[in-house]
Amino acid sequence: MIYNQLSDKMTEDWIRERAQNIFWTILEDYSKDMPNFIVMKESAKARHLALVWGSVFLYADISLLRAFDQHISTKPDFYAIFSQILRIALEEYCLPKLAAERPAVKDLAAEFYGLADRQWEKRLAKTSAEILEKAYYADKQGKLGKDNIWLKALLADITRVAETAGDTAGLITGVEEIYGNYFATENWINKIAGQVEKTEAAKRKVTPYKPDETFMQVKRGVAAAEVFVEKIVDAEFNPNSYRGKAAAKYLEQEKEKAAKLAKLAAKRKQSDFDKVRIFFGDMLLPQSEIERIENKISTGIHEHKKLYVTDGDFSSLVSDYQLRFLEEQRNFNLEYLEVHDRECRRQIESLRSLLIHALLPDSKEDSRRANYGSLRSGEVWRTVILHDYKVFEHIQKNEIGNLAVEILLDGSGSQTERQAQVAMQGYIIAQALSLCNIPCRVSAYATFLDYTIFRVYRDYDSPRGQNKKIFDFFGTGMNRDGFAFRAVADFMQKRAEENKILIIFSDGKPNDVRVFKKDAEKPELKDYTGEVAVRDTAMEVRKLRLQGISVLGVFNGLDEDLPAQKKIYGHDFAYIKKMNQFSKIVGSYLKKELHKMM
Numbered sequence: 001m002i003y004n005q006l007s008d009k010m011t012e013d014w015i016r017e018r019a020q021n022i023f024w025t026i027l028e029d030y031s032k033d034m035p036n037f038i039v040m041k042e043s044a045k046a047r048h049l050a051l052v053w054g055s056v057f058l059y060a061d062i063s064l065l066r067a068f069d070q071h072i073s074t075k076p077d078f079y080a081i082f083s084q085i086l087r088i089a090l091e092e093y094c095l096p097k098l099a100a101e102r103p104a105v106k107d108l109a110a111e112f113y114g115l116a117d118r119q120w121e122k123r124l125a126k127t128s129a130e131i132l133e134k135a136y137y138a139d140k141q142g143k144l145g146k147d148n149i150w151l152k153a154l155l156a157d158i159t160r161v162a163e164t165a166g167d168t169a170g171l172i173t174g175v176e177e178i179y180g181n182y183f184a185t186e187n188w189i190n191k192i193a194g195q196v197e198k199t200e201a202a203k204r205k206v207t208p209y210k211p212d213e214t215f216m217q218v219k220r221g222v223a224a225a226e227v228f229v230e231k232i233v234d235a236e237f238n239p240n241s242y243r244g245k246a247a248a249k250y251l252e253q254e255k256e257k258a259a260k261l262a263k264l265a266a267k268r269k270q271s272d273f274d275k276v277r278i279f280f281g282d283m284l285l286p287q288s289e290i291e292r293i294e295n296k297i298s299t300g301i302h303e304h305k306k307l308y309v310t311d312g313d314f315s316s317l318v319s320d321y322q323l324r325f326l327e328e329q330r331n332f333n334l335e336y337l338e339v340h341d342r343e344c345r346r347q348i349e350s351l352r353s354l355l356i357h358a359l360l361p362d363s364k365e366d367s368r369r370a371n372y373g374s375l376r377s378g379e380v381w382r383t384v385i386l387h388d389y390k391v392f393e394h395i396q397k398n399e400i401g402n403l404a405v406e407i408l409l410d411g412s413g414s415q416t417e418r419q420a421q422v423a424m425q426g427y428i429i430a431q432a433l434s435l436c437n438i439p440c441r442v443s444a445y446a447t448f449l450d451y452t453i454f455r456v457y458r459d460y461d462s463p464r465g466q467n468k469k470i471f472d473f474f475g476t477g478m479n480r481d482g483f484a485f486r487a488v489a490d491f492m493q494k495r496a497e498e499n500k501i502l503i504i505f506s507d508g509k510p511n512d513v514r515v516f517k518k519d520a521e522k523p524e525l526k527d528y529t530g531e532v533a534v535r536d537t538a539m540e541v542r543k544l545r546l547q548g549i550s551v552l553g554v555f556n557g558l559d560e561d562l563p564a565q566k567k568i569y570g571h572d573f574a575y576i577k578k579m580n581q582f583s584k585i586v587g588s589y590l591k592k593e594l595h596k597m598m
Helices: 009-027 043-059 062-072 079-101 104-120 128-140 149-164 168-182 188-193 224-237 247-268 272-280 287-297 320-339 341-363 381-385 413-435 464-472 481-493 530-546 559-569 579-597
Strands: 306-310 365-370 392-397 403-410 440-448 451-458 499-506 549-555 573-575
Touching: 009 043, 043 062, 043 079, 043 104, 062 079, 062 168, 079 104, 079 128, 079 149, 079 168, 104 128, 128 149, 128 188, 149 168, 149 188, 149 272, 149 320, 149 413, 272 306, 272 440, 272 451, 287 306, 287 481, 320 341, 320 413, 320 464, 341 413, 341 579, 403 413, 403 481, 413 440, 413 464, 413 499, 413 579, 440 481, 451 464, 451 481, 481 499, 481 530, 499 579, 530 549, 530 559, 549 559, 549 579, 559 573, 573 579
Parallel strands: 306 451, 403 440, 403 499, 499 549, 549 573
Antiparallel strands: 365 392, 440 451
């Protein structure tokens, strides 16, 4: 049985010996010992740790990991939970690689996850690190409840980082970004503890995580691929490695081996573009079009920033975990819709009715006299007697029908706790507009690495059935609003409609803080946050309006962020406190804007 406490020192030594043998078998190197911090009192766990740490020593840069562990140990308030996140990330990064070479590893790991989950069901997790460990094993068994949204999102991001990391430095970069995304506010302890368990962790006073300098910033100037190759070369050409051998022959062999390993390292290294593609799906627009837009908008404070547009197509990718994650999130969003189906239908009908009865009747045809059109034979005499040539009837349609609406959802990680609500709100507007035959597009935006990603759920000319794809929505990453709005301006300028409305759903202030700055050799690149980001976003909103695009901000965040929203959107923003107000508030704005356009 797992976690059986053994007092017999001989039994403990025997467990360690067996684990050490597994560790050696994996590494095929008897000179290395297992880390001495691993406690060997449980046989099943010891075997699993031997597999995990054997894979870590085989596929990761141990010296870099040790340095990183020392770095986070200087933050005592966070060390336990940060270490747990790192451990899970390493397991998700290294163990699948070992399983690909040794198929039995997958079954052994699955067996352990089941045992660990069953044991944790009998125990109370008392610390934040224990809560995360318990959730990890429950998630492995598909048992992590839907009331643990924050934990599910955290574990999903850990797995995403592990799957997309090209090397150890990339893994650490991703882990540090997770630290910054999830622990920057004081209420993280309440989120991780949840409402189920009353723990010591939930009672103690905590502080937000706001590092002055990250580990990778300390390592500034060292690129990830170079670190990996240098470690190989250091290991292979250390004089101690070939003491007592024929130096020339051995050196030649080691050079050849190092060259192969360096080639493998280069092959394994993924570009940021590849990481984005694996996580978000194939690019929707041609690369030439993306480059055209980037040349136009990647200037000033957004210099060097990249654009990525996708519709979430993974058909050309092998990304099983991401597809599973997307399916789970979609099912969760649809379950929320099912629970609130009556309210959703009422909101759609209310908004549709408002559009039809209050707005669209104003688009009726207007008959008037003109000097062209259909001849009015009874008035031909006017041309001779009065020299009035307006003897034709011209049917003029109100231009209100010449309208396109863009719906933009804030898809950043701060939305993880209300993903289903955001999806349903976007769906309500899209469905109402579609029923009125008003073309609309719905997409979400978020920033990941140096890319701002647009996930397009429906396009202007999509059939109404496409609206259900909005429930694929999920939140991740940061939000670089100013850059996103520049891109939207370019998208909307291509539409032929004279009248355009942009509706933006947001829960707070623009914020793109790179915990690890990949372009560290460019010190002029700064974080996009605070007053700088607010001013930039407000300026881009003004530019949109000057281009004739009406902009409405729909705010569903905290009261403390209201001043920033007012600076950005002025009077044209709606604060949605209750769902039953949604269609009325948005409908009133649409009515006001459409009347302006007439």
